[in-house]
Amino acid sequence: MTDAPAPSAPPSPSAPSSPPSKAPKAPDASRRSERSRRAILDAALELVGESGFAKLTIEAIAARAGVGKQTIYRWWPSKAAVLFEACVLKGTGPAAAELPDTGDLAADLRTVLRATVDELSDPRLDAPTRALVSETANDPELGRALTEKLLEPQLQAYARRLRAAQEAGQADPGTDVRVALELLVAPLFHRWLNRTLPLTHAYADTVLDLALRGLAPRP
Amino acid sequence: MTDAPAPSAPPSPSAPSSPPSKAPKAPDASRRSERSRRAILDAALELVGESGFAKLTIEAIAARAGVGKQTIYRWWPSKAAVLFEACVLKGTGPAAAELPDTGDLAADLRTVLRATVDELSDPRLDAPTRALVSETANDPELGRALTEKLLEPQLQAYARRLRAAQEAGQADPGTDVRVALELLVAPLFHRWLNRTLPLTHAYADTVLDLALRGLAPRP
Amino acid sequence: MTDAPAPSAPPSPSAPSSPPSKAPKAPDASRRSERSRRAILDAALELVGESGFAKLTIEAIAARAGVGKQTIYRWWPSKAAVLFEACVLKGTGPAAAELPDTGDLAADLRTVLRATVDELSDPRLDAPTRALVSETANDPELGRALTEKLLEPQLQAYARRLRAAQEAGQADPGTDVRVALELLVAPLFHRWLNRTLPLTHAYADTVLDLALRGLAPRP
Amino acid sequence: MTDAPAPSAPPSPSAPSSPPSKAPKAPDASRRSERSRRAILDAALELVGESGFAKLTIEAIAARAGVGKQTIYRWWPSKAAVLFEACVLKGTGPAAAELPDTGDLAADLRTVLRATVDELSDPRLDAPTRALVSETANDPELGRALTEKLLEPQLQAYARRLRAAQEAGQADPGTDVRVALELLVAPLFHRWLNRTLPLTHAYADTVLDLALRGLAPRP
DNA sequence: TCCTAACCGAGACGGTACGTCTAGTCTTGGG
DNA sequence: CCCAAGACTAGACGTACCGTCTCGGTTAGGA
Numbered sequence: 001m002t003d004a005p006a007p008s009a010p011p012s013p014s015a016p017s018s019p020p021s022k023a024p025k026a027p028d029a030s031r032r033s034e035r036s037r038r039a040i041l042d043a044a045l046e047l048v049g050e051s052g053f054a055k056l057t058i059e060a061i062a063a064r065a066g067v068g069k070q071t072i073y074r075w076w077p078s079k080a081a082v083l084f085e086a087c088v089l090k091g092t093g094p095a096a097a098e099l100p101d102t103g104d105l106a107a108d109l110r111t112v113l114r115a116t117v118d119e120l121s122d123p124r125l126d127a128p129t130r131a132l133v134s135e136t137a138n139d140p141e142l143g144r145a146l147t148e149k150l151l152e153p154q155l156q157a158y159a160r161r162l163r164a165a166q167e168a169g170q171a172d173p174g175t176d177v178r179v180a181l182e183l184l185v186a187p188l189f190h191r192w193l194n195r196t197l198p199l200t201h202a203y204a205d206t207v208l209d210l211a212l213r214g215l216a217p218r219p
Numbered sequence: 220m221t222d223a224p225a226p227s228a229p230p231s232p233s234a235p236s237s238p239p240s241k242a243p244k245a246p247d248a249s250r251r252s253e254r255s256r257r258a259i260l261d262a263a264l265e266l267v268g269e270s271g272f273a274k275l276t277i278e279a280i281a282a283r284a285g286v287g288k289q290t291i292y293r294w295w296p297s298k299a300a301v302l303f304e305a306c307v308l309k310g311t312g313p314a315a316a317e318l319p320d321t322g323d324l325a326a327d328l329r330t331v332l333r334a335t336v337d338e339l340s341d342p343r344l345d346a347p348t349r350a351l352v353s354e355t356a357n358d359p360e361l362g363r364a365l366t367e368k369l370l371e372p373q374l375q376a377y378a379r380r381l382r383a384a385q386e387a388g389q390a391d392p393g394t395d396v397r398v399a400l401e402l403l404v405a406p407l408f409h410r411w412l413n414r415t416l417p418l419t420h421a422y423a424d425t426v427l428d429l430a431l432r433g434l435a436p437r438p
Numbered sequence: 439m440t441d442a443p444a445p446s447a448p449p450s451p452s453a454p455s456s457p458p459s460k461a462p463k464a465p466d467a468s469r470r471s472e473r474s475r476r477a478i479l480d481a482a483l484e485l486v487g488e489s490g491f492a493k494l495t496i497e498a499i500a501a502r503a504g505v506g507k508q509t510i511y512r513w514w515p516s517k518a519a520v521l522f523e524a525c526v527l528k529g530t531g532p533a534a535a536e537l538p539d540t541g542d543l544a545a546d547l548r549t550v551l552r553a554t555v556d557e558l559s560d561p562r563l564d565a566p567t568r569a570l571v572s573e574t575a576n577d578p579e580l581g582r583a584l585t586e587k588l589l590e591p592q593l594q595a596y597a598r599r600l601r602a603a604q605e606a607g608q609a610d611p612g613t614d615v616r617v618a619l620e621l622l623v624a625p626l627f628h629r630w631l632n633r634t635l636p637l638t639h640a641y642a643d644t645v646l647d648l649a650l651r652g653l654a655p656r657p
Numbered sequence: 658m659t660d661a662p663a664p665s666a667p668p669s670p671s672a673p674s675s676p677p678s679k680a681p682k683a684p685d686a687s688r689r690s691e692r693s694r695r696a697i698l699d700a701a702l703e704l705v706g707e708s709g710f711a712k713l714t715i716e717a718i719a720a721r722a723g724v725g726k727q728t729i730y731r732w733w734p735s736k737a738a739v740l741f742e743a744c745v746l747k748g749t750g751p752a753a754a755e756l757p758d759t760g761d762l763a764a765d766l767r768t769v770l771r772a773t774v775d776e777l778s779d780p781r782l783d784a785p786t787r788a789l790v791s792e793t794a795n796d797p798e799l800g801r802a803l804t805e806k807l808l809e810p811q812l813q814a815y816a817r818r819l820r821a822a823q824e825a826g827q828a829d830p831g832t833d834v835r836v837a838l839e840l841l842v843a844p845l846f847h848r849w850l851n852r853t854l855p856l857t858h859a860y861a862d863t864v865l866d867l868a869l870r871g872l873a874p875r876p
Numbered sequence: 877t878c879c880t881a882a883c884c885g886a887g888a889c890g891g892t893a894c895g896t897c898t899a900g901t902c903t904t905g906g907g
Numbered sequence: 908c909c910c911a912a913g914a915c916t917a918g919a920c921g922t923a924c925c926g927t928c929t930c931g932g933t934t935a936g937g938a
Contacts, residue, residue: 031904031914054357057893068916073895134356136413137349138273143414151413178416179406179425186409187401193412194355194370195362197397206398213433250883250935276924287885292926469888469930491795495919506890511921572794574851575787576711581852589851616854617844617863624847625839631850632793632808633800635835644836652870688909714898725911730900 039065041086053131080135099161113204258284260305272350299354318380332423477503479524491569518573537599551642696722698743710788737792756818770861
């Protein structure tokens with residue numbers, strides 16, 4: 001279901017692993033049309049942007065992409081999987097791979113959290129992201145993929161930055177950085193998803209301030 | 220859209236609000252069959268538990284409840300609204316209305332956060348709650364209702380408890396309790412929704428510990 | 439599958455014949471929309487005339503008739519059944535019910551056989567008739583219905599006329615009229631279906647002449 | 658479209674008929690794999706016997722024959738053409754080439770007509786024959802080929818036998834043998850195709866008796 | 877007490893999209 | 908350049924639900 005086609009591992013001749021017991025089918029990934037794949041992914045993103053995920057249909061994606069429906073069903077298990085791969089394709093350069101480290105933990109985190117606020121407020125990202133979170137909630141399989149490919153890499157970057165701060169003596173070394181980073185990130189996500197109160201830079205700053213107090217080195 | 224039927228407020232004679240110009244419809248709530256309403260709500264909850272929200276259909280609810288489809292369409296705008304009302308019906312006694320206040324803030328919050336962890340881990344609540352969050356993500360209208368009826372009351376309870384703690388000198392009076400409470404609650408929600416790491420009592424305790432450090436009265 | 443809706447006999451309360459064993463479904467014929475039925479039948483005939491049976495699709499019929507596909511599937515088991523009912527509807531008044539009897543057997547048969555030639559040559563009837571015969575060849579169920587409703591009534595009319603001739607002393611009373619009538623009708627049908635040689639009035643006359651010699655009263 | 662590949666006559670150098678202007682295609686018949694051709698024809702007959710013509714697909718034929726789809730499309734225009742060629746291959750030895758001539762017209766015809774009844778009753782021939790007749794009804798192109806290759810040769814054999822009888826003084830020389838033969842053959846075909854009444858030896862005898870009376874030499 | 881307006885169960889209707897199947901074309905790699 | 912294999916565009920299949928719309932049948936008040 002992801003960017004590596006689920007159904008087929010490249011058939012290495014030395015490891016005829018799976019007996020042809022009841023294999024549903026195994027499309028030959030090496031013959032796959034890259035042209036079609038890109039057209040499908042592009043079309044999916046366009047259509048979600050235009051009408052939202054609820055009105056997104058496989059038929060519409062196929063039509064927009066100039067592709068047969070079967071070409072979608074052959075390579076993806078659900079429209080959510082298509083959209084997910086589209087997001088992975090567009091959404092991740094090495095941009096998000098590393099947090100800045102100027103030596104000033106508070107400043108660095110402020111920059112990043114504010115950027116996160118801006119991203120979540122960007123209407124081009126809002127629709128597909130909500131769609132993915134929405135589908136993810138009820139589809140653990142897909143959820144795992146999304147977490148692994150998009151969410152965790154980002155969280156790991158936070159973890160690295162926090163550990164660096166601990167080593168630099170700017171954060172209490174006894175604190176679990178994993179939990180600390182969730183204190184930073186989860187509130188933003190919570191407001192964005194539940195729309196309880198506006199998601200602003202000021203809010204990000206306040207969250208950061210509170211969380212950093214908990215992280216401060218003990219006397 | 221919720222437990223009070225959206226379309227019609229009982230026509231108070233002092234407010235002859237809408238002349239029958241092009242009124243979409245105005246079912247007479249006083250004639251409504253409570254029997255059917257309960258059957259529908261029960262059926263909805265059962266079916267979500269059995270097969271998940273994605274496979275929940277109005278037709279199935281109607282069939283299970285022994286009810287005509289129109290009886291659902293008359294009173295609810297969407298299956299999500301039905302499910303939402305079903306959750307409100309089952310899910311809220313005065314239980315969540317107030318947090319305990321033993322005078323020991325940390326102990327009280329620990330109790331409550333651990334209870335929240337337990338609730339989110341309960342498979343009977345897991346499915347419908349995920350369904351609601353999922354729908355909510357793409358339906359702002361419904362999201363508002365859910366926030367208002369289920370989420371905010373709980374958050375307000377936290378807010379009251381934190382203010383009480385401030386007044387008792389157990390928490391820094393300069394801190395925004397609204398943000399503080401989100402630091403407590405959002406991380407639990409985040410782990411539950413995204414299934415990144417297990418959601419345990421220990422995790423709740425760690426979150427609480429970190430957040431309380433930020434809340435501690437300044438010297 | 440015919441003009442009396444197959445699935446449901448009117449449920450006479452005194453004869454609850456079939457236990458609800460594994461009934462696939464039983465649409466309520468009394469609620470059936472006559473409007474839709476006619477539109478479907480008309481559309482089917484039109485489309486066969488325009489593009490032939492091979493290109494006739496249920497979707498096209500539904501679209502042309504302004505009807506949901508399910509309304510076709512609900513009441514007919516196949517597109518051939520639709521077309522069949524359409525032919526029954528249009529094709530049979532009491533017109534074909536009785537052969538003329540002027541007292542002159544040869545003349546009467548000549549009239550009727552020539553008329554049959556004309557009918558088979560009429561392009562408006564040619565396409566749907568070929569379609570029905572074609573489907574009928576591989577679908578015994580449908581074949582039975584077609585034989586019963588369209589073919590046999592006509593053949594019986596021939597049989598009656600021939601028996602009358604026998605009683606009037608114009609035909610050998612020992613001859614099997616059923617076989618005799620097939621000697622008259624089958625050759626026309628054969629040429630029409632197989633397109634071996636042109637199907638003309640002259641041919642009909644020759645067939646008649648030959649067959650009547652076999653039928654002549656013995657000295 | 659038939660057993661001689663329609664698209665290409667072997668390019669005789671003296672007739673450089675088509676410059677490669679926009680020729681649709683011209684497979685080189687000399688390179689054709691006889692192995693594949695036989696496998697395809699066999700597979701087609703097998704599959705028709707197993708599931709009927711309606712469920713016969715090009716893909717299934719290709720799979721059964723161990724052949725690429727293109728190899729079928731290259732050499733035949735339709736599945737009916739494949740089946741037709743298969744029938745021609747299996748179905749015609751010199752068996753049907755000539756009718757017996759013992760000098761006794763009635764006896765000879767009885768033998769042949771009864772044999773025809775037996776053939777039409779043979780379930781192995783029934784399915785493919787019905788399939789061909791069925792397709793033929795709506796496809797004049799194919800119909801012509803079928804008539805030419807299978808039907809007419811047989812009818813011509815009848816014609817020759819009848820003419821011999823005329824010359825021997827056993828049949829009225831003024832009668833059109835073509836029509837006479839259709840009086841014999843068409844009724845059998847009619848009962849077989851339409852399944853009106855059982856097709857038996859007795860029926861064949863009766864048809865023969867009646868028809869021969871028409872053929873008898875005039876006094 | 878009857879009348880009449882409404883809700884109610886039921887389910888047929890015009891539709892949309894589903895996921896599958898097959899047609900017929902195109903591409904790749906092997907012989 | 909044929910062939911086996913199979914991915915491709917295209918579009919019909921038959922099914923499942925959607926949300927709307929009658930249908931009787933019950934169940935209220937209001938006359």
